[in-house]
Amino acid sequence: MFDDIGNLMHGFSVVMQPHNIVLMVVGIVLGVIVGVLPGLGGANGVAILLPLTFSMSPTSAIIMLSCIYWGALFGGAITSILFNIPGEPWSVATTFDGYPMAQQGRAGEALTAAFTSSFVGALFAVIMITLVAPLVASFALRFGPAEIFSVYFLAFCSFVGLSKEPPFKTVASMMIGFALGAVGLDQMTGQLRLTFGFETLLGGFDFLIAVIGLFGIGEILLTMEEGLSFRGKSAKIDLKIVVQTWKQLPRYWMLSLRSCLIGCWMGISPAGATPASFMSYGIAKRISKRGHNFGKGEIEGVIAPETAAHAAGTAALLPMLALGVPGSPTAAVLLGGLLIWGLQPGPLLFVEQTEFVWGLIASMYMGNIVGLIVVLTCVPLFAAILRIPFSVIAPIILVLCAIGAYTVNNNTFDVVMMLVFGVVGYFMKKANYPLAPMVLAIVLGDKAEESFRQSLLGSQGNLGVFFSNWLVGTVMTLGLIALFWPIIQNGLARVRGSIGSARPVQ
Amino acid sequence: MSVTSKILSFGVAACVGAAFAVSAPAHAWEPTHPVEIIVPAGTGGGADQMARTMQGIITKHNLSKQPVVVINKSGGAGGEGFLDVKNAKGNDHKLIITLSNLFTTPMATGIPFNWKDMTPVAMMALDEFILWVNAEKPYKTAKDYVDAIKAAPDNTFKMGGTGSKQEDQIITVALQKATGKKMIYIPQAGGGAVAVQLVGNHVDSTVNNPIEAVAHWRAGKLTPLCVFDSKKLDYTDKIAGDKSWNDIPTCKSAGLDVEYLMLRGFFMPPGVSKDAVAYYVDMFKKVRETPEWKKLMSDGAFNQTFMVGDEYAKWVANAEKLHEGLMKEAGFLAKSN
Amino acid sequence: MSESAHETGGTGPSHRSVEAGVAVAAGILGAITVIGSLRVGIGWGDEGPKAGFFPFYIGLIIVFSSVVNLVQLFAAANNNAVFASWGQIHKVLSVVVPTAIYVAIIPYSGIYVASALLIGLFMIWLGKYRAIVAVPTAIAVPIFFFVTFERWFLVPLPKGPLEKLLGF
CATH class of the missing domain: 3.40.190.150 (Bordetella uptake gene, domain 1)
Known part of the structure; x- marks a missing residue:
């Protein structure tokens, strides 16, 4: 423990060297650019720059690359809030309240809340990594297929039943998401399914294409219908907004803490940032006094998913280092980098490469602080984008969407699919079908199915595997409670009510 | 050091991916x-x-x-x-x-x-492909493991692998043929995840490539039993304790006549x-x-x-x-x- | 498409018919899923549940909930609500049609030329900008993207005859 603090201090002294600070800023700025341009994504950004870091020392290289990662995480929130286009799966939940806030002219507030929450989440996770790294790594090993499924189950359950739309429309929407997610190659049997012989459907429907279409293009069509204007025009473009937002943030400390814990837990279990953001949003909506207002521009609806996503994104680096399993495509590329520098990720990395590991951990602290400063100073700049006239920005957004859809699989057919999703999204939204359950199902559906079938395969069809130990049993039970929460709540209210009304009679 | 690094970092920012003007030997064709x-x-x-x-x-x-x-x-x-x-x-x-x-x-x-x-x-x-088991398990040689499979009923042992109907499952099927017992094959998305499932004892064995599992071997979590090749691996540097890749016997010598590269x-x-x-x-x-x-x-x-x-x-x-x-x-x- | 309809925004396809259309479309999608699942098998095989096991039930649920949605729609009183006025639909189409053409020509012209055309024409037709503003914007934005993607980040995007002519 004492050694660790000494090592961390040494790590800081490495990170604070001027050339490393320069690398850090360069990394953050590149990361934000990469995060803002849909289709570039963190994985791409890191992969592209990876070869350029071979001539640096491993520590400097990982500082720069991990800063690209932080920058991309920060940047992902920007397009979600401004244009309703989430660039990464874990930014989807941020659009639910972030975009309505931007439309109400509160883009600056939403961005500040998002950036600050990301920072808080990441910081919490880094502190956890610093203090309990070895413990955490062994916890991750407990997750077999059944445990992983239980986590997805909890994510779905905490989200289902949240929408105000008619229940059967919600069900239809979510199931269509599952069906779309199932198209392509079935991981478990190596068989193609639902492709009907079309070569273009081999890869299935990627989440990003669906989301760019449903949310991004769909939104442009809705805006068109209501006239050629961006409703976020009145956005304040003043740095004061940062301070004003900060003043109201401490009120939500409980929400932040809960989201941090959810995030860390999801990050360590291999489920990752996406279920974390959805779960955190769902639970916040249920618990918050202003829950009914979620989806209409509630700041809590931005804080919850952003905090959890970043806590998870940060915590996910730990299993990567300690076990050699990447939690995300970006982490996978970073992992490749480690190998090229001659560092072997795995349990011994912490013993053999202390300077590197603690340098990295120190750079997590510094990178997030530098990142927060960089993005916060740019808040007015980002908010000002909303002042560009719609007839100029709309075609540019369309072009960006097309580029984003193309780069997912380097396939022009995906651009066509994006437009189809856009028109579908417009109709669904007008016909009062919720889009969020569909997106959640596309993102997590096939993974949930995979772990479900892996568990059943292992247990030879015995459903008891989902309650076979305390970990999986607890998570499944939590999921069931979340699923039936409205009924339980009703029941509780009735019991209390009957006691209350029974008393006078006695 | 610091100065060159600084110049380098600015260079990275300014000309990401810029072409390098270094002369190479003449070719009949060069990429444009x-x-x-x-x-x-x-x-x-x-x-x-x-x-x-x-x-x-x-x-x-x-x-x-x-x-x-x-x-x-x-x-x-x-x-x-x-x-x-x-x-x-x-x-x-x-x-x-x-x-x-x-x-x-x-x-x-x-x-x-x-x-x-x-x-x-x-x-x-x-x-190469190697047969791995968790180091906590009592199997020290491929023969120990094969005997355990043979002694148990069908579908007792779980094999983890990457993807379905691909190399890992092909080897698993060959193993089944050699032992005469069925195994449960559980596909995962990637080789790294497969190795971790084995470390966490969620499967009984894997046929990971050396690079995917070497870190866990060095940490004493996994044991390599045999390599699916006709000869032992050439690398004699000590990797895990006093063991090198060269110390792993071939599967054939252990009675499992399976080869795959x-x-x-x-x-x-x-x-x-x-x-x-x-x-x-x-x-x-x-x-x-x-x-x-x-x-x-x-x-x-x-x-x-x-x-x-x-x-x-x-x-x-x-x-x-x-x-x-x-x-x-x-x-x-x-x-x- | 008379001017008056555009102004009042009164008439248009009924909300009910569009919603029925969406429900039917969802139902068809569900049916396709069921058929596709049956093709690959929905039982229990050597690899555990077969590939069609999951999507088969998903498809059934889609069909079922679409039927419920249709029934609910026609059981409720018709409030004669309008889905969108013809004027609004015209506006939406004025984005969808150019975008569809844009998407269709990308494989042939490359993404940069297509984008320049989209941005320029969008600004001139819908934004009523003069060509002197629109044309430079339409040229500058794709060039910016070209430099960012092709040069800096080395992400190749679809290119057409013009880029070939310029030697890329």
């Missing part, structure tokens, strides 16, 4: 714009790591005047990547790195594609110019001479066979026949064809 390496698998896997390492080596040693770009096309078990190359007739700036799905994907899914639709360039290496090689689209192929072969030869490449080879205990031209094409044709037999026997061929 960025060269694409298609990876028919996801980011982070063995093929992806090799492609990205090569990208790094080529950039660092200025082996190409034009930048090299790695693109993942993993849809349909890599079918998407292969079809892309097949359809890029005459494109001299496109390469694809292959794994066993070069054969298994078209056979298992019926995707209309065959290696003959492409131009063979070079075999860079062959990847996976191709790590390059192909190009059909109809490309001979000069272009010669250019890339020459470039790969230079890559093989670099210390970074040698390090990757020894880290992953690769079989360093290098082949080009007809020899390579012949090898691939043989390997295809071998896979066809294995797939047919295992009942993995797509029903429609």
Whole structure:
């Protein structure tokens, strides 16, 4: 423990060297650019720059690359809030309240809340990594297929039943998401399914294409219908907004803490940032006094998913280092980098490469602080984008969407699919079908199915595997409670009510 | 140190991917714009790591005047990547790195594609497979483990592996044949995840490539039982305690007559110019001479066979026949064809 | 498409018919899923549940909930609500049609030329900008993207004859 603090201090002294600070800023700025341009994504950004870091020392290289990662995480929130286009799966939940806030002219507030929450989440996770790294790594090993499924189950359950739309429309929407997610190659049997012989459907429907279409293009069509204007025009473009937002943030400390814990837990279990953001949003909506207002521009609806996503994104680096399993495509590329520098990720990395590991951990602290400063100073700049006239920005957004859809699989057919999703999204939204359950199902559906079938395969069809130990049993039970929460709540209210009304009679 | 690094970092920011103006020996053909390496698998896997390492080596040693770009096309078990190359007739700036799905994907899914639709360039290496078990388990040799399988009823032991109807499952089927007992094969998305499932005791054994499991071996979490090759691995450096790759016996010597090696090689689209192929072969030869490449080879205990031209094409044709037999026997061929 | 309809925004396709259309479309999608699942098998095989096991039930649920949605729609009183006025639909189409053309020509012209055309024509037709403003914007934005993607980040995007002519 004492050694660790000494090592961390040494790590800081490495990170604070001027050339490393320069690398850090360069990394953050590149990361934000990469995060803002849909289709570039963190994985791409890191992969592209990876070869350029071979001539640096491993520590400097990982500082720069991990800063690209932080920058991309920060940047992902920007397009979600401004244009309703989430660039990464874990930014989807941020659009639910972030975009309505931007439309109400509160883009600056939403961005500040998002950036600050990301920072808080990441910081919490880094502190956890610093203090309990070895413990955490062994916890991750407990997750077999059944445990992983239980986590997805909890994510779905905490989200289902949240929408105000008619229940059967919600069900239809979510199931269509599952069906779309199932198209392509079935991981478990190596068989193609639902492709009907079309070569273009081999890869299935990627989440990003669906989301760019449903949310991004769909939104442009809705805006068109209501006239050629961006409703976020009145956005304040003043740095004061940062301070004003900060003043109201401490009120939500409980929400932040809960989201941090959810995030860390999801990050360590291999489920990752996406279920974390959805779960955190769902639970916040249920618990918050202003829950009914979620989806209409509630700041809590931005804080919850952003905090959890970043806590998870940060915590996910730990299993990567300690076990050699990447939690995300970006982490996978970073992992490749480690190998090229001659560092072997795995349990011994912490013993053999202390300077590197603690340098990295120190750079997590510094990178997030530098990142927060960089993005916060740019808040007015980002908010000002909303002042560009719609007839100029709309075609540019369309072009960006097309580029984003193309780069997912380097396939022009995906651009066509994006437009189809856009028109579908417009109709669904007008016909009062919720889009969020569909997106959640596309993102997590096939993974949930995979772990479900892996568990059943292992247990030879015995459903008891989902309650076979305390970990999986607890998570499944939590999921069931979340699923039936409205009924339980009703029941509780009735019991209390009957006691209350029974008393006078006695 | 600090000054040069600073200059370097500014350089990185200013001219990401800028071409390097270093003179190279004259060739009949040279790339005129960025060269694409298609990876028919996801980011982070063995093929992806090799492609990205090569990208790094080529950039660092200025082996190409034009930048090299790695693109993942993993849809349909890599079918998407292969079809892309097949359809890029005459494109001299496109390469694809292959794994066993070069054969298994078209056979298992019926995707209309065959290696003959492409131009063979070079075999860079062959990847080995090792039988791993958790170190907490009492199995010290392959024989211990095989005896335990034989003593238990069918479907008792769980084998973890990457993907379905691909190399890991082919080996599993061969093992079943050798032991006479069925195993439960549980597919995972990637080799790293497979190894961790074994460390966490969620499966009983795996057939991970050396590079995927070496870290856990060194940490004393996993034990290698035997290697699926006709001879022991060449690498004698001590890796885990006093053990080296060379200390792992072959499976054949342990009574498991199963051999399997996976191709790590390059192909190009059909109809490309001979000069272009010669250019890339020459470039790969230079890559093989670099210390970074040698390090990757020894880290992953690769079989360093290098082949080009007809020899390579012949090898691939043989390997295809071998896979066809294995797939047919295992009942993995797509029903429609 | 008379001017008056555009102004009042009164008439248009009824909300009910569009919603029925969406429900039917969803139902068809569900049916396709069921058929596709049956093709690959929905039982228990050597590899555990077969490939069609999951999507088969998903498809059934889609069909079922679409039927419920249709029934609920026609059981409720028709409030004669309008889905969108013809004027609004005209506006939406004025984005969808150019975008569809844009998407269709990308494989042939490359993404940069197509984008320049989209941005320029969008600004001139819908934004009523003069060509002197629109044309430079339409040229500058794709060039910016070209430099960012092709040069800096080395991400190749679709290119057409013009780029070939310029030697890329």
